[in-house]
Amino acid sequence: MKQNGTLLNTPLNKDMIELSDLHIDEMGDNHIATSVDTPMRADAFDLSDDEKVAAIEKHFKAIMDVLGLDLTDDSLKGTPRRVAKMYVKEIFSGLNPANKPAIALFENKYKYNEMLVEKNISFYSNCEHHFVPIYGKAHVAYISNGKVIGLSKLNRLVEFYAKRPQVQERLTVQIGRDLQAILDTEDVAVIIDAKHLCVASRGVEDDTSSTVTSYYGGKFKEEATRNELLRYIDLKTDI
Numbered sequence: 001m002k003q004n005g006t007l008l009n010t011p012l013n014k015d016m017i018e019l020s021d022l023h024i025d026e027m028g029d030n031h032i033a034t035s036v037d038t039p040m041r042a043d044a045f046d047l048s049d050d051e052k053v054a055a056i057e058k059h060f061k062a063i064m065d066v067l068g069l070d071l072t073d074d075s076l077k078g079t080p081r082r083v084a085k086m087y088v089k090e091i092f093s094g095l096n097p098a099n100k101p102a103i104a105l106f107e108n109k110y111k112y113n114e115m116l117v118e119k120n121i122s123f124y125s126n127c128e129h130h131f132v133p134i135y136g137k138a139h140v141a142y143i144s145n146g147k148v149i150g151l152s153k154l155n156r157l158v159e160f161y162a163k164r165p166q167v168q169e170r171l172t173v174q175i176g177r178d179l180q181a182i183l184d185t186e187d188v189a190v191i192i193d194a195k196h197l198c199v200a201s202r203g204v205e206d207d208t209s210s211t212v213t214s215y216y217g218g219k220f221k222e223e224a225t226r227n228e229l230l231r232y233i234d235l236k237t238d239i
């Protein structure tokens with residue numbers, strides 16, 4: 001694992017030991033993550049968003065060109081720019097810490113000391129191995145340590161970390177750890193149930209399976225608390 005991480009985090013250069021095609025294919029299809037933090041270069045934000053859009057437009061045009069697509073066709077000619085803008089300003093906007101939602105905390109004036117669960121948060125992400133969608137539901141829970149968070153901010157935080165090239169395990173841990181830091185408590189849980197289009201629409205082509213991941217901190221490591229959370233998530237919400 002360690003060795004893979006080192007190799008993958010090293011910028012490509014001629015001295016680097018190349019991963020064989022077979023290794024790359026196997027690793028991607030097994031969806032192995034190399035670290036909790038999204039692997040980013042130190043110069044990741046040297047370019048402005050607009051400079052990134054211009055560069056990606058050029059490169060995406062080249063991909064379409066190699067595929068033999070006619071870029072003079074009215075339907076296709078705007079695609080490179082559309083894709084570039086979508087990458088930078090929408091589906092991968094969560095790579096940039098500047099886009100992290102501002103999160104205000106409030107005093108727990110109600111003295112509500114039970115767990116709070118925000119369940120069925122819909123999210124859309126993309127698999128970092130294939131760049132095709134991962135989508136599903138996130139359930140986020142915490143027990144207040146004196147501070148409470150605006151409910152919509154839980155959705156916003158899920159959305160922020162989802163808008164990156166991701167693996168589901170990392171997405172789960174990133175949300176959990178950040179919430180622990182924001183709320184200054186270990187008592188946080190995150191459960192994600194998601195579909196991966198790289199599993200459904202290609203490769204093994206299984207469109208019925210879904211992937212469940214979880215992150216349990218503090219009191220949620222205790223069986224009774226965890227079971228309570230799972231019961232709440234199971235509640236039928238026909239409101």
Ligand SMILES: [Zn+2]
Binds near residue numbers: 028128131198199
């Ligand atoms: Zn994938």
